[in-house]
Amino acid sequence: MGVYQPMYLFFYLLVLGLLYIPVFAGAFMRFKFTFIGIILAAISLAGYVIVALYMTGAGYYSDGGYHEDGYSSVLFNLGLMELILLAYPYIFLGLAVILGKKGERV
DSSP: OOOOOOHHHHHHHHHHHHHHHHHHHHHHHHEEEOHHHHHHHHHHHHHHHHHHHHHHTGGGSTTTOOGGGTOOOSGGGOOHHHHHHHHHHHHHHHHHHHHSEEEEOO
16 A cells, blocks of 8 residues: 655655755844854754664665555655655754844845
C-alpha cells in the first residue's frame, strides 16, 4: 500500500531547503542579535541540519521504505513529514529576529 505524494512536493521541499541558507545568512548580515537571538538562531541551524540529515537518510529509517518493497529512491521519497519538519528552522529563525534583535546593521 502506497501513499500518493505529488511530484511538486519534492521540488517545493528542495526550494525551501536551499532557500534557508541565504535567508539565514541574510538575517545575520542585516541584524545584530542579543544572547537570546543567538541561541534561537543556533537552534534554527541545528534543526535545519538535523532535518537535512533525516531527509538524506530517509531510506535508512523505519518510515522511509525500501527499494525491494516498491518504494521510490531516497530523493523522491520526501513528503509531508519532511515538509512539516522543515518549517521548524524557519520558525526559530523568525523567533530569533523578533525576540533577539538588538538592532539593524548599517
